[in-house]
Amino acid sequence: MSAILKVENLSKAFSGVRAVREASFEVEQGSITGLIGPNGSGKSTTIDCISGFQRIDAGRVELDGDDITNLAAPDVAHAGLIRTFQNVRVYDSFDLLDNLLVADAALGGLHWYDALMRTRSFRSVSAAAEARASALLDLVGLSRLIHAPATVLSYGQKKLLAFAAAMMARPRLIVLDEPVAGVNPTRINELADILRKANAGGISFLIVEHNVEFINSLCHKVIVFEQGRKLMEGPPDTVRNDPRVLDAYLGIAPASGASPAEAT
Numbered sequence: 001m002s003a004i005l006k007v008e009n010l011s012k013a014f015s016g017v018r019a020v021r022e023a024s025f026e027v028e029q030g031s032i033t034g035l036i037g038p039n040g041s042g043k044s045t046t047i048d049c050i051s052g053f054q055r056i057d058a059g060r061v062e063l064d065g066d067d068i069t070n071l072a073a074p075d076v077a078h079a080g081l082i083r084t085f086q087n088v089r090v091y092d093s094f095d096l097l098d099n100l101l102v103a104d105a106a107l108g109g110l111h112w113y114d115a116l117m118r119t120r121s122f123r124s125v126s127a128a129a130e131a132r133a134s135a136l137l138d139l140v141g142l143s144r145l146i147h148a149p150a151t152v153l154s155y156g157q158k159k160l161l162a163f164a165a166a167m168m169a170r171p172r173l174i175v176l177d178e179p180v181a182g183v184n185p186t187r188i189n190e191l192a193d194i195l196r197k198a199n200a201g202g203i204s205f206l207i208v209e210h211n212v213e214f215i216n217s218l219c220h221k222v223i224v225f226e227q228g229r230k231l232m233e234g235p236p237d238t239v240r241n242d243p244r245v246l247d248a249y250l251g252i253a254p255a256s257g258a259s260p261a262e263a264t
């Protein structure tokens with residue numbers, strides 16, 4: 001299977017803190033890939049680096065065979081890679097429709113004020129964009145709030161809105177940073193279904209999450225980071241049962257006899 005995303009020997013340091021160290025991994029075309037690891041293990045920094053929000057110190061990033069290393073974020077987005085943020089970013093005072101239209105206008109090269117002021121340059125693209133925005137709000141179950149300001153949304157609903165905004169650009173790869181952290185458990189399954197549907201429609205995903213149950217139920221492959229390095233990767237069942245992963249999270253060696261694979 002070919003890779004939609006290929007990361008080779010990515011390294012990034014912040015004034016001496018080596019946040020990511022020579023990490024290499026791939027996201028296969030059409031897959032949902034998980035990225036897990038303890039707090040501070042470099043997951044968000046890795047996302048920032050591949051999506052153009054941080055410059056990398058060394059390494060190479062390819063999107064579907066094209067070199068996107070250190071492109072600016074809007075160029076990465078144009079190439080087909082859209083990301084969401086760990087601290088959800090929506091425009092609270094704008095209604096849901098405008099939230100999606102602003103996301104779309106920014107990617108289409110329009111200024112955000114063109115989108116909001118409904119200028120003529122905006123009008124020329126609004127019909128198609130509005131139809132898509134409304135279909136996406138339907139997909140995430142928020143269409144009844146299309147004209148409500150985003151401030152009325154719960155935290156979980158804001159994450160759904162951020163996901164819909166990411167979908168506006170018809171990306172090939174969506175990178176989600178902790179999409180279900182702080183989200184009501186009953187909504188987590190809803191989001192899993194939405195992601196499966198989008199994946200069946202051809203979008204590949206890289207998902208950073210601490211909710212291992214969510215990751216295991218969704219992902220074809222799970223990558224584990226520890227202290228800025230890739231510790232291991234494999235199918236969810238293999239990763240779940242690997243004593244090194246337990247050790248990385250708990251900082252202790254697994255109890256004697258806990259697993260036949262522990263003697264490494």
Ligand SMILES: Nc1ncnc2c1ncn2[C@@H]1O[C@H](COP(=O)(O)OP(=O)(O)OP(=O)(O)O)[C@@H](O)[C@H]1O
Pocket residue numbers: 014017018019037038039040041042043044045046086
């Ligand atoms: N902008 C920054 N400036 C300085 N240090 C940073 C910056 N961003 C991240 N770091 C450091 O880099 C390391 C990796 O952080 P990162 O946020 O990538 O971890 P993470 O795996 O996403 O953690 P979490 O699960 O808590 O979100 C940490 O030591 C963090 O303090």
Ligand SMILES: [Mg+2]
Pocket residue numbers: 043044045086
């Ligand atoms: Mg993080």
